[in-house]
Amino acid sequence: MTTGEETFPPHTQLANAALAFDQVSVRFPDGVQALEDVSLSLKTGEFVSIVGPSGCGKSTLLRVASGLMQQTAGDVWVDRKQLGYTFQDATLLPWRKVLGNVELLMELRGYAPAERQKIALEQIEMVGLSGFEGYYPKSLSGGMLMRVSLARSLALNPNVFLFDEPFGALDEITRERLNDELIALYLKQGFSGLFITHSIAEAVYLSSKVAVMSKRPGRIVEVFDVGFAYPREPDLRYTPEFSALCGQISKSLREVMEA
Incomplete structure (x- = not known):
């Protein structure tokens, strides 16, 4: 297993990654399989959100990325000396x-x-x-x-910022305002972001990609590209294109939860 504090793999698809998971699995001491073969990479400057059912291992994935938890299989590459982490x-x-x-x-x-x-x-x-x-x-x-x-x-x-559903407990208006402020910070600071949320609309509004995770044991089942240009205006949330993408991700998530 690789923690990869600074050295990234030579694979073409990961060469410019700021953070990469390669077939990462986590099994807890009590035998519970939290994550299974998770592969996901963030390019430098990319903002990726993860949505998935409660208890699917989203927060566990962040803890593995940060070094707070060790994976039981697979590889993780990230420079932890320049890692930000905001909790729920x-x-x-x-x-x-x-x-x-x-x-x-x-x-x-x-x-x-x-x-x-x-x-x-x-x-x-x-x-x-x-x-x-x-x-x-x-x-x-x-x-x-x-x-x-x-x-x-x-x-x-x-260089890499991990967000574990930081706005989940806030009211809708405050949450939307902080989403706008976070985008402004992201554009100014230039970090790569991995954001966990239960809100599909929040994930689409913030991100360049949205990954859908399965029920436990969590794995990435689908990744959606978000084609809206930055900076994003609040009225984007009310456009047909935004609603259509949210609907596609919602459908994918429902299929995961009903499987």
């Missing part, structure tokens, strides 16, 4: 103010205090939270908490 919950430290939370990962990596404060303030501004540097998490809304979480990971200037 903002996972902020309640005793640290916004500035301190954004500085946290840089502090753990040994950045000098002046450097990490400068970078943190830049990222706080980028996610639209200037003026809230001195606030504690308990004083922030759900959308603001997720912005802090994004800023904390962006501070490390990741």
Whole structure:
């Protein structure tokens, strides 16, 4: 098994990949097969979303990519030294103010205090939270908490960014607004993104590709290209072309769930 911190395989289809899974399987100690022969690659600068039934192993795949979990078979290639990860919950430290939370990962990596404060303030501004540097998490809304979480990971200037359904608990309007902000960050920062969501519309709106995963044990059953140009306007969600693509992905997902 390969973790591939920096060296990518010579295969033509993976040569320019920012993240690649090659026949990755995960079996838990209790015998549950979570993933089976998952093959998926992200080109540099590509944004890919994964949709699938609950419990199919989507979050497990992200944990394998990040190194938090080891696959039991197959290979993973990614540079984990420049990897961002945003969880379903903002996972902020309640005793640290916004500035301190954004500085946290840089502090753990040994950045000098002046450097990490400068970078943190830049990222706080980028996610639209200037003026809230001195606030504690308990004083922030759900959308603001997720912005802090994004800023904390962006501070490390990741080449690859993993998103584990970060907007799932938010109301629809806040979620759509954060989708627009995430696209703006993606275009400005140039990272490759792997995004987990239960919302087909969110997956299509954000992504250049949408992958559909099967029931457990999870495997990739179909990948849809999303041909809409970036940046994307909010009204895209109401076009016939957008609805048609969402319908195709929904049909694929229903077939997976009924199989």
